[in-house]
Amino acid sequence: MRKNKSFLFSIILCFLLTIKTSVILVSTQDQQCLGQTSFNTYSTFNKNRLLLLSYLPSNVTAQNNFFYNASLGQDRDRIYALAMCIPSTKTNDCSNCVKTTSDGLIKNCPNNTEAFHWLGSQNTLCFVRYSTRSFIGSPDMDPRQILPNATDVRSSITDFEGIWQDLMLRMVDSASSKYYEAEITPLTSTSSVDTMMIYTVMQCTSDISNADCNTCLRNSVGDYQNCCRGKQGGLVTRPNCIFRWEFYPFYGAFRNTPSPAKKEDSSTVKIVAPTLVVAFLLLLAVVGYVFYLRRRKKKNKDVLRETYQELDIDALSSLKFEFRVVQAATSDFSEKNKLGEGGFGPVYKGKLQNGQEIAVKRLALRSGQGEEEFKNEVLLLSKLQHRNLVKLLGFCLKGEERLLIYEFVPNSSLDHFIFEEVAKQDHTLKASWSTRFNIIENIARGILYLHEDSRLKIIHRDLKPSNILLDYQMNPKISDFGMARLFESDDQTQGITTSRVMGTYGYMAPEYIAQGRFSVKTDVYSYGVMVLEIICGQKNNTFQPSGVAFHAWTNWRGERALDIVDSVITENISRNEMMKCINIGLLCVQESVKRRPNMNSVIKWLKSNSVTLPVPSTPAYVVHSDSGEASHVSQVNVSITELEPR
Template sequence: MLGIQMPPSKFFMLFLFVIYLSISFQSSFTAAADPTYAYHVCSANFTGNSTYQTNRNLLLSSLPTNASRGNGYSSGFYNETTGQDPNKVYGLFLCRGDQTASSCQDCVTFATRDLVQRCPDGKQTIIWYDQCLLRYSNRSIFSTMDTVPYVSLLNTQNVTDRGRFNQILASLMSQVVNQAVNNSRKFATRTANFTALQTLYSLAQCTPDLSSSDCNVCLQAAIAELPNCCSGKTGAQVLIPSCIVRYEFYPFYNLSATSPPPPAPVLLPPPPPGSARGKSGISSSTIIAIVAPIAVTAVLFIVGLCYFIRKAKNKYNAVPEVNADNDITTLESLQFDFETIEVATNNFSTDNKLGEGGFGEVYKGVLPSGQEIAVKRLSRSSGQGGQEFKNEVVLVAKLQHRNLVRLLGFCLEGEEKILVYEFVPNKSLDYFLYEPEKQQQLDWSRRYKIIGGIARGILYLHEDSRLRIIHRDLKASNILLDAEMNPKISDFGMAKIFGVDQTQGNTNRIVGTYGYMAPEYAMHGQFSVKSDVYSFGVLVLEIITGKKNSSFYQTDGAADLLSYVSINRVINL
């Protein structure tokens, strides 16, 4: 116990501030992190337990072992086939040109697992990450330029001088495309100065099995999309199956692993006769005039770089593809028929029931493919309209993070509103946290891991997802645990969507769980990212103490868990 006296409210807010910032900082700089997901597309489903599925799985299992070599092209690219027609599978991967063999292999290995989760029965699929892409199809995709489907992702912030920026960007992208087309690896990076303190970084890459002419056509199509989707934006990328282009105001690739052409030399005019010269023949005043601004700029650049690397994470909004029918988040690709759900849950039998909440009952189910699912059957009194329900489904389906429960689809027939989620085997956090026998499975390292995972999920909702999402009901029962006890935030029935620049909202309908609610929300209906952080802080206290906030009994003179922690100074994590 510490001897410092502090009012409970101030102590608690300080506690939250330290915990949230420390874990947010850790999540931004963790080494060997999973590759950064960008987008994926699935189309044309195959039948479960089919020959095509067997061939697909064999192909995906073999690709990671070839990430350090290239079959006739270059390292970081590989294509392969498995099986015979009509069940032949064509697959390839392409790693970003600055990736090492080990980082490429890590990305491809992760992608082969992630793709099966996101597209369990897709016959033609492609998934993009910042570090690599992986693709397979039931038709030949080798040495073939494919420009659909494509997606444009853009930073939400705007530049200050759009006209000048667009001119510089057009010139820069033309140069980097020309450089990539004439490179054997079909990869290039290039930079340009926008201001004295702002450098524009660009990248262009094709699959190296393309001819130079096809690569040029693909990249030209990509940069032609930039004015339509991303004019004046501080960062954007266009992802096409056969090529990608991207630009940012921060170095999003490994500068030491790329070799851009040297800048054109600066020719200084000859000094006037009789001017003072050093031994080099350049006057002392000229040296000072050159060195001083460079030194100041270098210092400012280093400070600015540290700031922008932390802040300039991709806050992208997805721009719909031209062929939106191939989008995984179209309603058709997400919809289940009611009969399938009935069969999967054994007609919603009591034996399959996992739990029940204020918004409906949850059942375990098994699809014909063998995939286990969790089925949430919303109560008919939920009051949500059909179109509102569909819009919410599409939004939640686009939230992709390892610490969020993944939505697989929905069913909307008559008065039935059903959500289909991935099945998480270890139930919810409260199942372990408050049961004396189960508590022993939560050692300190596992509790710390759970806290960190929840913080990463919240940070994604608040800062890194396409829209800013306020969950509004963070609590132990809404944190599910997978087979490795990794936490996954669930239940977005009360979530609110903010605009990117919106910081606060108000409501007359207070929903959530008392004890987890921030005071300004419970009393005045004001909610923001701070509301979720407050709930997260209460949850952290529950994880550390093993005490349940919502049914806390007066102990040691404390009327609630927050006061109990303040009195006992539980701060040495």
């Protein structure tokens, strides 16, 4: 196996060496480490710093504009952070860049209370900054950094200065209004028919005003002219803006930027063509080796592959609905039939010609739930049958329309039942503890079925009250399997996502947010948050500063656990049963993954009145963004080596 790895490494190295790239990778010495002081590695401030920086890669890519800022901690231990990427960046490239930059700041600014770094590569440009002071919205012109190229511009380029200055003035005006601009401008050489291109990128952090962005970029262009006039490219950085120009593309910023036609020199073609042939052959060798490795693992994955072949969506003809049938059932998706709307799109109530009531999820064209999530839900729910899982009746595909048709569940979702004031003021069956205990127990049964009892071993990954539907008898049904993942074998119980971390903050386990690691314990964590919410009658983000888990934990340690019980529960309740549920909820949200129970243990504890439960330890830590959201992100005792990417 060691020889195989060495062989693969040699092939990849040779492949990379055949490709000529022009990239500025800003070195570690170019990181701006400010506010040097001495703080203990295990101090609260440093823990907050590590936690907040580990939180950035997954959160910046969750934003449409790839810009994210947040803060963590109180008083002297509070830290502010910001992360961003250029708009044209691919999600994985942005996340990896922010991760690399954050790790670099931790390594190279170990005792600094403030630091920032612009990191550029062939694929992207990203920026990370942290400080003990709130810098959001406050423009900083210093410290600045100017990095010119060593080569001079060729004298044969006609009217270079005039074209360059006109371009920069135009770029500053455009970038300051949009916070980002990338442009290609041609230059003509008098000595040949070759047309050269000026590639330019300007970007500001979008928290400052347009006027401040304009000032920052103008100063940077002026700094470059004063320092490096006549040089063939360069870079100027400040805490709030970056300016770079070259005679070649960089940062992956020009993929979608139109460029004038450019004639290739024949000598260049003669050199490049053999290089591409060699690179192609090496690539084929790498692909062949990868297939070889996959064939060795084929035996362990046959069951999973056969399952997907069996569940191919094209073969599920019995579940296909005609669009006109669904359209008629919902009165052409009328507003009066609209049950609600989430990030995926609206849900409508309908009635088929045979009188059966249905619920129709109509996926929005630009929702976060795309083709893969749609197919995932159809494939999984078509084979899952359990009283505590919502039943999929069918699906519909027509053009860009993607419809999922479910059984109609009349009492809406759990979040309406436990959070909305109208429901809480209705002192009927809805507010009773017996109903809530039944919901707690049956959600656990549904999750246990997914983890252990179904033919497919599944992690849901998005358990939350809005995905728990309630039928006529207030029995819970787990819904929304768009993000669910199959185990590859019966003995596999964990994995790591290779794409963007998706879910709902507040219900996502810290190891999933910070490292992309998911397992059955990921769902257990989400379940624990829901249990505590059902008992408290409050959302996870309503208690400051640390969420519902810490609210329950604080009262538990102070022997006031029953003080968290929702005040609308008026009937006599079993003190032991209530304490047991609080205990179970706290066991499920422990920061230690190993100490969280599995769902089989949870079911046994809920059914027994005599078993002694373990004592819960500290819940997972919480980060608050500046928008006011509260989210569990990572364990308190984080070390630098644990800060792995998604």
